[in-house]
Amino acid sequence: MARTLKDIASELNVSVSTVSRVVNNCDNVHPKTRKRVLGALKKYNYIPNQVARSLKKNYTETIGIIIPDISETFFAQIIKGIDEVLSNRNYSIILMDSNESPEKEEHYLKLMFQNRVDSLVLATVSKEHSALNMYISNNIPVVFIDNIPNLDYDIDCVIINNQKASIMAVNHLIGNGRKDIAIITGNPLETTGYERLEGYKRALRQNNIPVNSNLIKYGNYKEDTGYSCMKELIEHRAENPFNGVYIISEKMTYGAIKAIREHGLTIPEDIALVGFDIHDKSGLITPGITSICQPENDIGKIVAELIIKRLKEKAKSGKVSGIRQRIILDPILEVKVSSQPE
Amino acid sequence: MARTLKDIASELNVSVSTVSRVVNNCDNVHPKTRKRVLGALKKYNYIPNQVARSLKKNYTETIGIIIPDISETFFAQIIKGIDEVLSNRNYSIILMDSNESPEKEEHYLKLMFQNRVDSLVLATVSKEHSALNMYISNNIPVVFIDNIPNLDYDIDCVIINNQKASIMAVNHLIGNGRKDIAIITGNPLETTGYERLEGYKRALRQNNIPVNSNLIKYGNYKEDTGYSCMKELIEHRAENPFNGVYIISEKMTYGAIKAIREHGLTIPEDIALVGFDIHDKSGLITPGITSICQPENDIGKIVAELIIKRLKEKAKSGKVSGIRQRIILDPILEVKVSSQPE
DNA sequence: TATCTACATGCAAACGTTTTCAGTACCATA
DNA sequence: TATGGTACTGAAAACGTTTGCATGTAGATA
Known part of the structure; x- marks a missing residue:
């Protein structure tokens, strides 16, 4: 089973570049060549190596989410909202559950950075946010949900009023x-x-x-x-x-x-x-x-859209520019029996 | 802010290899050099690039989880169990929510493979499992939970009786x-x-x-x-x-x-x-x-241990060897009022 | 002092991509 | 026929690591 561009290329006696161009749907490859290559790709069931791609392109198509407890419906629903938007764009989610522990949160912040996520969604449980500096100074957009820390710089966040x-x-x-x-x-x-x-x-x-x-x-x-x-x-x-x-x-x-x-x-x-x-x-x-x-689902979707916006900015100008946003949604009052008049 | 081994190396006039050896705690580096390097690593707050590392080492320290609905407590708790075991070993979890859709599941199977996860946990909602072939033929251990598909080869799974x-x-x-x-x-x-x-x-x-x-x-x-x-x-x-x-x-x-x-x-x-x-x-x-x-938490932990075992096997022999296991746990009957005698 | 060993270090290749650059072949136009 | 342009292709460098190999140096032994 051929695995790499190189394998496909040598099989067809074309260059790696040509195969890469076909995989990425670039123009300037002869229709006939394209057809041959596509055939081979299918035959060998080629799936690109995202790791190599990420290294070259300097982004991973991956976003990190750190939350205190995935078993809370609130967070689970937010993740579903994020996933809905992001999965269409071939982004993957790396999820970590800090279990309400600031120490674990800090460890995860490092681990996420080590994984070079393109962006981070954080529901923090910590008072101490120095570990965020590596994200800021490396231009990795961070979005806060649920809880906003007191920082001396502006941050993106999506919360309710x-x-x-x-x-x-x-x-x-x-x-x-x-x-x-x-x-x-x-x-x-x-x-x-x-x-x-x-x-x-x-x-x-x-x-x-x-x-x-x-x-x-x-x-x-x-x-x-x-x-x-x-x-x-x-x-x-x-x-x-x-x-x-x-x-x-x-x-x-x-x-x-x-x-x-x-x-x-x-x-x-x-x-x-x-x-x-x-x-x-x-x-x-x-x-x-x-x-x-x-509105958990909305929160998730808005977070995802905001991230996409920030990453586009970054792709254009090399920096996460734009004024940081505090997006504040309206809560909903669901009236049932527990609050009725005597 | 220095970012790569190269930066640190040229700062100290040592070779990249030496810095790498310090980062990875290899022996055969002089205590004095080690100290200097450690100082610089700390000073520049170096965090290794997992992407490059993965490319070289041919594993990502990442495991994939595909489930039908993260908002079901059952799955959320399993994930917490897996996370508990795996996060200590610096593994990260890539999570995808198929939302009970076989098509989405198949898309995610490809995306996971593209990310080159070291192992996959799957709660399938599909009758069709040809997409799993790429995992099998590439020696990527798969563990089924909740539901076992009918396959003509043996598989690892952790379920209840x-x-x-x-x-x-x-x-x-x-x-x-x-x-x-x-x-x-x-x-x-x-x-x-x-x-x-x-x-x-x-x-x-x-x-x-x-x-x-x-x-x-x-x-x-x-x-x-x-x-x-x-x-x-x-x-x-x-x-x-x-x-x-x-x-x-x-x-x-x-x-x-x-x-x-x-x-x-x-x-x-x-x-x-x-x-x-x-x-x-x-x-x-x-x-x-x-x-x-x-016993969701147990299921999660056992899944994680099983994965670790398989990956160790693979590291040793190059193959996922060993007989596949069906681990079957006992369910629990929690008696409350709804079933009482008249 | 000469020789040997063990430790310490650096060089360079490799992992699988993307992308720039240069080159070739072909076709149309004058 | 000469010229220019366009379409296509390939070579090679680069991304940030790890690691086998070669080299150098110091201390120990004879």
């Missing part, structure tokens, strides 16, 4: 007659956690409801902290009563519901609840959970 | 007092669908219950067919009564539950139900769904 998400959630609860609304949020030092908390406060103020700091609990996005935060809230219910709660991550929402049930309280009668990123298309969870949702 | 899974499910229902048990299965021309159906029949026979072909429905693993199959079953309930059902995929289980609810029937009182691959760690679905579960 987190303040707006909270405002929608809180206004919805207020509209359904709840005034005492608790929040379980994330780390306020990260943009995601910060913005969602800010939106919550803004919505309360706009409705002339005082912000009660005892009703603000900080978790880490994972299920157990959702559980413990809700437990605390319930146990101090006498001093700090509340009849609505807004939880800013999928897993924390699950934990919180568990805690509410364990305390024998009912949703929405005792506590009206709005969650985040709840995917229950088949309506199996009862009561149905009202939730802020993100 | 599907007959046993069905036997566990059906015996459980019988033990809980159900005798008239329906099944919603997959395409019996695929091993997965076939084996799960066979197990169902065997379990009934072992319990001296006649197999009623009117209680066997064939879906395609997706939600809507679960729904329609269950609807059919319910509508012919007068002629073919049943009080238990076993459904062999996650999404079909959801669809079936939806249909049962729409008909005003209750689980488990009217119909006791055992599903498949239901991941509801937080117990949000009520009633809790009894389900056959697969």
